Amino acid sequence: MTPSQASPTEPGGAPRFGVNYTPTRGWFHHWLDFDLDAVRADLDSVAALGLDHIRVFPLWPVFQPNRTLVRPRAVGQLVQLVDAAAERGLDVAVDGLQGHLSSFDFRPSWTLTWHRRNMFTDPDVLDGQAAYLRTLAAALADRPGFIGMTLGNEINQFSGDPHPDPDRITPGEAEAWLRRMLDACERGAPGRLHLHAEYDAAWYRDDHPFTPAHAARLGAATAVHSWVFNGTAQRYGAEAPATGLHAAYMIELSKAWAEDPGRPVWLQEVGAPAPHIAADRAADFTRTTVAAALDCPDLWGITWWCSHDVDRSLADFPELEYSLGLLTNDREAKPAGRALARIVEDVRERGHRARPRTTALVLDLPDHAPKRSVCAPGGAFFEAFTRLAADGARPTTVLAGRASDPAHLAARGITETVTVDDVGRA
Incomplete structure (x- = not known):
């Protein structure tokens, strides 16, 4: 079965391996002067790593410069990109x-300055966003390699601190926005893998309006974005077990809030950022991180950030952004790219299915968890999880309200529950 023929949420299926596509020519500004030949060359170099999908990023103001105008030419170029990927055996997820x-x-x-409106609550903005998402999804609905829509990349960062000019909302308003936008994607392309994706404030930041329950219950899968520059590498060190475990920890943390015991989790962004991960350690970090993630049941796939290094002729990026690629800006595979390619080859040859995690660390937080910094690196729950892992356990997580529910535990294969205090006394 080819990747595009496989059900994206097939239980027990082998995890998918892909990359977030960063064009070599013009970065995401390439939509302004789209060059299909350059895109094809980029995708050839991605396919050469043995990957099976890419995630792509239309720029919202380029595609929808006016609230009632979604540019047909831009949509057509997106379709061309998806078709070019399919020719190379690459499925496509679209943000x-x-x-x-x-x-x-x-x-x-x-949405800005003289037209400043809250992007999550203004009725006119909501109408425009829904129309845009529905239009993109509908344009791709008949493409067999189209995986589905993600509402946007870490769009929760617009909703609160530390953004310099946030559109502040409540958790209820965040949920209403998510439901409406996911519905728009489903209307455009029924049955695809439509989801939303937040950066880790949803899991770690107290009082953030996008919550773990939103992430783990709305949409067709849970998306996890794992970045160790969030304090993990700084606190524990680049080579510490906690750093290599961070992505797997986030995957398992998400399961505490999921209502479906077998809900797929997509490690949608993970990378080896310098200087937090030194260039000569990137391949080792890749191997360690991917191995830990593959040990998580119900993993839909791993999508590395990113495909190609950002061209240094482009100004004002944070330094780490220029070197995150699996490939250079000249499309040559880097050590991390070669390491991931070997992992992909091995998984496809040997097959893979993670065993259930039988030990669950009990998380005593409410469903929508206003105070969740206990889960962040340095927090008591994070510390207990990593200690269990260091002692040889393969921990997962469960909310305290479900820790005494035999049916829930059995559905997840959990046979033992432990508390943070239990780990502290061990």
């Missing part, structure tokens, strides 16, 4: 509302 990428914000002028 819609870009949104935020690599420290830059991309919002259309009809």
Whole structure:
């Protein structure tokens, strides 16, 4: 069965391996002067690593410069990119509302300055966003290699601190926005893998309006974005077990809030950022991180950030953004790219299915968890999880309200529960 023929949520299926596509020519500004030949060359170098999918990023103000105008030519170019990927055996997931990428914000002028409106609650903005997402999804609905829509890249960063000019909302307003936008994607392309993706404030930041319950219950899968520059590498060190475990920890943390015991989790962004991970350690970090993630049941796939290094002729990126690629800007595989390619080859040859994790660390937080910094690196729950792992356990997580529910535990294969205090006394 080819990747495009496989059900994206098939239980027990081998995890998918892909990359977040960063064009070599012009970065995401390539939509302004789209060059299909350059895109094809980029995708050839991605396919050469043995990967099976890419995630792509239309720039929202380029595609929808006016609230009632979604540019047909831009949509057509997106379809061309998806078709070019399919020719190379690559399925495609598409993000819609870009949104935020690599420290830059991309919002259309009809939401800013003289037209400043809350992007999560203003009725006219909501109508425009829904129409845009529905249009993109509908344009791709008949493409067999189209995986589905993600609402936007880490769009929760617009909703609160530390953004310099946030559109503040409540958790209820965040949920209403998510439900409406996911519905728009489903209307455009029924049955695809439509989801939303937040950066880790949803899991770690107290009082953030996008919550773990939103992430783990809305949409067709849970998306996890794992970045060790969030304090993990700084606190524990680049080579510490906690750093290599961070992505797997986030995957298992998400399961505490999931209502479906077998809900797929997509490690949608993970990378080896310098200087937190030195260039000569990137391959080792890749191997360690991927091995830990593959030990998590219900993993839909791993999508590395990113495909190609950002061209250094482009200015004002944070330094780490220039070197995150699996390939150079000249499309040559780097050590991390070669390491991931070997992992992919091995998994495909040997097959893979992670065993259930039988030990669950009990998380005593409510469903929508206003105070969740206990889960962040340095927090008591994070410390207990990593200690269990260091002692040889393969821990998962469970909310305290479900820790005494035999049916829930059995559905997840959990045979033992432990508390943070238990780990502290051990």
